[in-house]
Amino acid sequence: MIELLKKLAGIDRRFIYAAVFLATAIPILTKATMKVEPLPEVRKAYEYIESLPESSVVMVSIDYDAASMPELQPMLEAFLHHSFSKNLRVIMLGHWPLGLPLGQQALEKVAGQYNKEYGVDYVFLGYRPGVAAVIINLGKDFRTVFSSDYAYTPIDSLPLMREVSNYKNVKLLLGLEAGAVGDAWVQYGYARYNLPIILGSTAVSTPDYYPYMQANQVISVIGGLRGAADYETLLGITGEASIGMLPQSVIHLVIIAFIIIGNIGFLVLRRAKK
Amino acid sequence: MKKEIPLAITFISGVLLVLALFIPHKPFGNLEEIFNDWYIIVSGFTFLLGIDSLLGYNFGKLKRKEKDAPYALVLILSFFITLTWGIVEIVRTPEHNPFGPTSTFSLYFYNSIFIPLQATMFAILSFFIASAAYRAFRAKEINSALLLVSAVLVMLGRIPLGQSAAPYVITVIFLIFAVYFFAESAGVTEPKIKIAYILVALIFVALIYPLGFVYFRQHIPEFADWIMNVPQMAGKRGIMIGIALGGIAMSIRIILGIERTYMK
């Protein structure tokens, strides 16, 4: 018995790796989700989008890249599901050049599921350098920044864009933020043009954005994987984020279990040495 | 001369940037921006040195027919294929940008090779974080016990299942501590210390219910936030002030030419 307990202090790392892998894979395979009461700020964001009249124009900004994809991509997909199912029209652009292909992928995937037509129901503008300048100039006139979309189609040949001249025609901006672009959206988009903004952010940068919500400068902030899962719950879909919530909990508990086991072994070993 | 001129360059560029902080008047006002642009241009050119080194190293392996030679070839090939692919897309795409949405480079290379490699390498961290926690979080003495306990409590506070799991985790940890102190007391002859050990063990047992089942079951997320916002913040602030003082002193040593390992 004592010998067995001593062994607990030196478990092979591969055994730990296997446990972590299984703790991730099994909950995902079972597709089990956790009943979690959505955070009030996520509910507020959801209700704002719900309240938009049909065929309103909404805008989404891709301000992240592959490293923050696990948290923000599910948020983007949930937002697109929400928008297209309510027949809102979507304009996508972004400030992180390497993130745009990720945004485009999701846009085309979800638009395909709802049989939406490019140029009529959604538009992908792409990237232009200069964060603050882009945001300010869009508020004056979209055409000063984007004379054409990502594929060099003049934007006036796109039916959707013919109705959009500046932020006045846009009912919402969803900024998906892994860095500081969210500050620029608030400082220029909201402060100068009263653009209604919801920010979706990585767990790490969420605390930086909460003050904007408290000051009513943004409608709401959706934070991290938890926020994305809450949004999916409200939409009634089981996406990557909801599926991720159970493995999150399970792996944390598995790690705690290993810490405890290690200490049992360690303490037994230390007693035995004395 | 070979040494004096570089030292002078370091001194002048350093001092100018410090002055620029306090002088908005031209040409100081936008000096930081100008220097940054210069730095970006210079560092762009230094990649020639990098490529020379990387390819030279791997061509060397190939020439010497080392055991790893086939892999060196893989590296060289992937370098040139990627570079060529990117250049082709710079020329071909209307926006002259291989990372743009119409580029096959971003569509195939970036999405199906680069991202999986990068994201998986990043994801490996979750395995390593588990093995590091298992190995390093041992209650060797009071400080390492505190390290362990604060980590576990913050973990519990972060997850949705934390509140329901907290009472049991606390029970197990405290029972271990209690058993350990009981076992320790058996080996002690001095009656005062013996009683102290037993008392500590009893305190741990007594705390299980009020702390675990009453307080943490309800308040573990708040408690985790408290650890992050109060003691964690104090420690972090102390480290940062130290880093600032040390970094400024180091910078002054560099400007004055006292610290010059980088160019001997």
Place this chain on the structure above:
Amino acid sequence: MKLIFLLLLGQITPIVVKAVDTPYDAGGSITVTWELDSTWLGKIGRIEIYRYSSAGVSDSLVETLYKPDTIYVDNATEDNIPYFYGVVVYADGEIFGEGRTTEPAVSSQQWFNRKRLSVLIILLVYTIFLMYFIMRARFDKNLFIRKIAGLEAIDEAVGRSTEMGRPILYVMGLGYISDIPTVASLAILKRVAFKAAEYNAQVIVPCFDPIVMVAAQETVREGFIEAGRPDLYNESDIYYLTSDQFGYAAGVDGIMVRQKPGAVFLQGYFFAEALILAETGHSIGAIQISGTTAVTQLPFFIASTDYTLIGEEMYAASAYLSRDPLSLGTIKGEDYIKMILAIIILLGALMETFSIGNHILRDFFSIF
């Protein structure tokens, strides 16, 4: 002109508008302020700001605000030209209020940013302290520096690695040469190279940045020369890998598991790859000495490596290792400032507690 005409009609509320040169800047900017009655707040639709350089020149719209702001910074002025400003407030599409400046505003550059006075004072005091102790160090050669465990262990790690017949791996992290921790890391690298040359051991330095690679090559060569073994120096042991964070981590992991270094040094600025490197280093059984000023990565180094230089300890390392009296002098100066700061923090807290001095200390330390 339009404005004056409308004002003559007398249907609009006059607004007081003021324009001044934006203070402490590089010119080209004028700050315009105006007053809005609090009873209007709900009604205001937009505010238009006009600028006219002198009488006779027609006014031009410079900005439209869609919020009831009372300040606008015009960053597009030319210096030394007088400007006048007009502000028009619209409510429900109708002009509601209007006003213009009576005095011209001229933008200009300033020679000193007064808002940064406290930063200047703090820096000056600190520099004077350091200079004083550098001067003193010329005479007082026996400065005491407490033991720093991670640094004491360097020689031992190099020695043990050599005994096992294994190379030494030195990782400089993701910092560029323009990051101070990287320069600090070079100082430690020099000591490692010196010791390695004495023991006739190989030092491998895979690099993330080409300039850092060049600097590392120079440093290692210098270390070998100082140890009297320039013949052992091999430049191709210090090479460039890639400037992609995880590509670099993958490459260094490969080096670790294949070349099996006996000692691994992780010194410099690190991001998330820190733990990947440290855990792989542990799995091959190497002695690991880490050090970084990246606060977020310190916990992982503490958990996973044998010795860690925490933040400032890394900066002290170069002085500690070189034993150069001038460098040691700056450490002494740093310590005095540390003591003074501790007292200032306590003093500031007490002043806040008992509301003494009207936040004078807190205001001194505010930079905005």
Place this chain on the structure above:
Amino acid sequence: MTSIIWTWIAAFFTLAILSFLYKDNPLYKFAEHVYVGSSAAFTILYVWVFDAYPKLVMGFREKVGMQKYLLIIPLILSLFIILRFIKPLSWLSRWSIAFTVGMAAGLGITGLTQGFLVPQVQASFLPLFVQGPTTGQTILLTFNNIIIVFGTIFTILYFYFSREHKGLLGVSSKIGVTILMITFGASFGYTIMARISLLIQRVYFLLHNWLGLV
């Protein structure tokens, strides 16, 4: 069809990297060398498209007067760096390095003072007694501020180098170490969640996009 092939390629590289966890093997070695080689090329493309081209080429095209001619300085510094290839002139590369290091030192001083030192010290000026709405709140808020103020001071004193840690300094630096340990434990625990999100995403990719099991 092409998309299926690319999904398989992505899955292959994912599994190849994961296989490293068991031990080093040819699959990992292959993926690692592909990664190092292609990412080196990737950074060069990135630097060209987003840094060098806009700053240098566009700079020469769009800037006027002094601004334009100033760009010759970084060009010369770049040339010096490349002179490392010519041994007799390689010492000139030190000039370029000297510039970047000088820049580091200058920015280090201003950045650290303004961004770290002054704001962090200022944030520590907290009242050591806070009147809350209830007695419990008063005790808690007061207790928090005391911990932050003294915790910061003791941690700073841990980094005191030029005196033996004995006596009063010994006690305070010991408390400093304790605070450091709590700090490290807490931020370790806090980070785990973000890391696991990454793993979940990879596993989801394998099970969903590749195998279609979920």
